Amino acid sequence: xNLNVFLSGIRNNPWVTPVTVMALVLGALLAVSxxxxxxxxxxxxxxxxxxxxxxxxxxxxxxxxxxxxxxxxLRERTTQYENEMASASEKAKLLNNALQEAKFLAxxxxxxxxxIEVVLQDSKKRPPANSPIDxxxxxIHDSDLQRVVNELHAAGAEAVAINGQRIIxxxxxxxxxxxxxxxxxALSSPYVIQAIGAPETLLxxxxxxxxxxxxxxxxxxNMAKVTKKNNIQIPAYTGSLVFRYAKPVxxxxxxxxxxEESSAK
Amino acid sequence: MNWLPVIGLLLxxxxxxxxxxxxxxxxxxxLSLATLSGLDSILGGIRAGIEGKFHVDVFISGFIFNTxxxxxxxxxxxxxxxxxxxxxxxxxxxxxxxxxxxxxxxYLTQWTLxxxxxxxxx
Numbered sequence: 001x002n003l004n005v006f007l008s009g010i011r012n013n014p015w016v017t018p019v020t021v022m023a024l025v026l027g028a029l030l031a032v033s034x035x036x037x038x039x040x041x042x043x044x045x046x047x048x049x050x051x052x053x054x055x056x057x058x059x060x061x062x063x064x065x066x067x068x069x070x071x072x073x074l075r076e077r078t079t080q081y082e083n084e085m086a087s088a089s090e091k092a093k094l095l096n097n098a099l100q101e102a103k104f105l106a107x108x109x110x111x112x113x114x115x116i117e118v119v120l121q122d123s124k125k126r127p128p129a130n131s132p133i134d135x136x137x138x139x140i141h142d143s144d145l146q147r148v149v150n151e152l153h154a155a156g157a158e159a160v161a162i163n164g165q166r167i168i169x170x171x172x173x174x175x176x177x178x179x180x181x182x183x184x185x186a187l188s189s190p191y192v193i194q195a196i197g198a199p200e201t202l203l204x205x206x207x208x209x210x211x212x213x214x215x216x217x218x219x220x221x222n223m224a225k226v227t228k229k230n231n232i233q234i235p236a237y238t239g240s241l242v243f244r245y246a247k248p249v250x251x252x253x254x255x256x257x258x259x260e261e262s263s264a265k
Numbered sequence: 266m267n268w269l270p271v272i273g274l275l276l277x278x279x280x281x282x283x284x285x286x287x288x289x290x291x292x293x294x295x296l297s298l299a300t301l302s303g304l305d306s307i308l309g310g311i312r313a314g315i316e317g318k319f320h321v322d323v324f325i326s327g328f329i330f331n332t333x334x335x336x337x338x339x340x341x342x343x344x345x346x347x348x349x350x351x352x353x354x355x356x357x358x359x360x361x362x363x364x365x366x367x368x369x370x371x372y373l374t375q376w377t378l379x380x381x382x383x384x385x386x387x
Contacts, residue, residue: 027277
């Protein structure tokens, strides 16, 4: 291709030069567009897949809920079988009593009784303009839930659950992006914390001056509400019960005791 | 056959592809639509040139206005929750096919004619 081809083109056709100039602009647009799309593809999901993923997510949650119901049903049946087997002999009955007590303490049985309900939710208000208060203070954080649960236990709560998630010995309450995970399940505002215990004591613990709710309620009284309940039902823990590392310490007499003797072996 | 627009396109592409310029991904749909509209304008310009109806003012103003309009239409659609995006894509897409087919036909005819002339000469 020699230069003559181009020049003859310009001479013959008045449209070639403007089209070429605009083609340059189009090339620039194409390049920027392509680069932007590439960066979207490499860093995040294309927006046209959001609806499909949302549907899949809902499906999965539905299945998870059903699986959890299945777990609690099966665990209840286990308890029934244990009770049936216990009726065979006096020894078995004693063993079963101890077993049921341990399961109760571990949070593996649904429980009911009097207590209180603490509802924590993100404030609908926003900080006024030029306010020194950060917007973060208008949101419920994992630390708020931890402090409330801690205070409830300190006040003698015997069973605690957040949005139906039973708090057990290995429960973690942590912040994961916009939601708070309890037992590995993502929860979102409002957070309903149910606690079974002496209602007056629990209520007093929540309403202590300078207590766990004081800071939150100073921002917006609607963020924390405490109500006394005559009968609260708290579901059993439905998460995993597999222990892979911890093993009970076996001693010569077969009793479970502190670690000193076993390490001397 | 005139290759200057193609070379302009490649040059513009290369120039901006290797520039460290990047738009926030929020504007990506509008940018895509603006690009599509620009492509349509270029093809329309080539077609008009072939048909001998080309006017520089119409072409340049059409390119700029259509590009901005397409992006603004998409933005408006996003704001009011209607996929006006699709309206632009369908319209521009249809027109591009039409223009491309006319351009193709023109150059195909030219090619056939030149071949006939060559055959007559020999």
